[in-house]
Amino acid sequence: MRRYWNFLLLLVASMVLLAACSKNDSASSDKGEKVTLTAWAWNVNVGALKEAAKEFQQENPNIELKVEDIGRLDVYDKLSTGLAAGGTGLPDIVLVEDDRIHGYVEAFPKGFLNLSEKGFDKHADHFPQFKKDLTMVDGKFYAMPFDAGPTGMFYRKDLFEKAGVKAEEIETWDDFLEAGKKIKKATGAYAMPLDKFKDDPIFRMMLNQLGVYYFDKDGKIDLTNPKAVQAMEMLKKFDDAKLIKDVDGWNGVVSATVDGSVATIPFGAWYYGTIIDQAKDTKGKWGVFLLPAFEKGGNRAANLGGSSWMIPASTKHPEEAYKFLEFFSTTKEIQLMAMEKYGLFPSLSTAYDSELFTSGVEFFSGEKIWQLFANEMKDIPTAYYTNDYSIALDESIKAQADVFNGKDVKKALKEAAERIKARTKREINRY
Structure with a gap:
């Protein structure tokens, strides 16, 4: 009997230690430890992500972002393979085109973080309805809205x-x-x-x-x-x-x-x-x-085109990944940078009252083409x-x-x- 109780106590102690370690992993950046997040993206999205990471690090010096520039179809091949393997080899952040989000969540219902549980619902009013419909499943956000294609x-x-x-x-x-x-x-x-x-x-x-x-x-x-x-x-x-x-x-x-x-x-x-x-x-x-x-x-x-950001549930740093993506997706200045430098039209409505949208475009003879597209989003x-x-x-x-x-x-x-x-x-x- 004594050997049984000793084993039981050892088992409980091990579980407590494991839980503590897990807690420390997800909050390591808060304790001054360095956390490196990995993101998969392609094309111009890579540059936008890297520039946003530099801005983010000014307030969060212990969180780094490693962006892997992978071809669009290669991202989906690797993502599908990793999800099928229970999350093996997946990044902390991944770019997914809007037409694929529901399919991934339906096929792998536990494969991605429920972002509503992290508090993203408070930003919902800043995105058009069609974009929310594409990034939400059963009323919950599974992706943070990014660029759109009005x-x-x-x-x-x-x-x-x-x-x-x-x-x-x-x-x-x-x-x-x-x-x-x-x-x-x-x-x-x-x-x-x-x-x-x-x-x-x-x-x-x-x-x-x-x-x-x-x-x-x-x-x-x-x-x-x-x-x-x-x-x-x-x-x-x-x-x-x-x-x-x-x-x-x-x-x-x-x-x-x-x-x-x-x-x-x-x-x-x-x-x-x-x-x-x-x-x-x-x-x-x-x-x-x-x-x-x-x-x-x-x-x-x-609308034609558009993509959003998802966090695989297998990430070891869910809090840090969420914190960075929330910064990226809901910061007006970051979205304006992504559009001005990389042509990524923002879904974030707070960006539309900026000078970039209200002024004319020289190449188009001064026409306010961005204002035209922005006004279209709600319809x-x-x-x-x-x-x-x-x-x-x-x-x-x-x-x-x-x-x-x-x-x-x-x-x-x-x-x-x-x-x-x-x-x-x-x-x-x-x-």
Whole structure:
């Protein structure tokens, strides 16, 4: 019996010691010990993160941030592998595109920290509803909102002027269709570029502005929705009128931007950076107007792209990781830095009253393009991605290709919905 009690006391003591060690690990920076956080990100996000870390260290000298610049798809490969292995090899902080957040949380419900439990709800009012819907699961934040992609029509003023077209008079897609015909006749330029058989960004923007998407809020397949049919039929009108330039992927879009073979590029606000970097000689020839509505007075707001920050539950430094990300995501000056230097459009609404947003942009002839995008944010509907988004995207692109090859729109979208059902076992909304 004595040996049993000695063993029990030893076991309890060990548990207490282990708990104390765990507590010390998570709060080590408060005791003056050095903590190094690791973050995974890609492209321009890396530079923004590094600069923010320097600012953060001024008040938190014991917390360092090591940023690993990993390709976007490589991040997802490593993240998925690590989550499947129970968190092995994962960083403290990871950048995740908004269309993947719900899928990750659904697939790995214990894989990420619940940020609402850490207190992030107090910042909720500073972000637009659509961004909150993308970063929250079951009413709880699992990601801190970062950049967004409010959409617009980047257009060549010189081509519009040569054709006698005024951007401010374009209110609907039908208006733009007629304007596109005039522009092509006068200048030879197409209305817009699209990799017709490999991507569907214009269709996605149209769906979003109409308040629908591949799936509805309950996760049902929604490609047979009359609004989805309306969007695809509108896109077909442009193709029938030979106003869409068929380009080869991203490089094809950029080439069309540079050589002036398209009059507009419908994209997210982030495309500004590509224009000023790749088409330097066109300074002063650009403007921006909102996506045309489907009827006069209809919604002209949509989103394309955007990402947010998540904290894997396997982190050994949850408090420090949260503290840094809260600083990064909710500090106005940091978000302005990320936009001004790296073109990352902020979701943080407190940034919109700054001079950067209220003043004109020289490259765009002094137009207040950032104010236009900022005003749009509150009107952007939520797109519901689910963890089957990649499958739906694949089948939607096939449907678009079928339509461009002559298939009836309703039939093409119905067949796409059936294929998604077969691949995902999800229900289809019937209309």
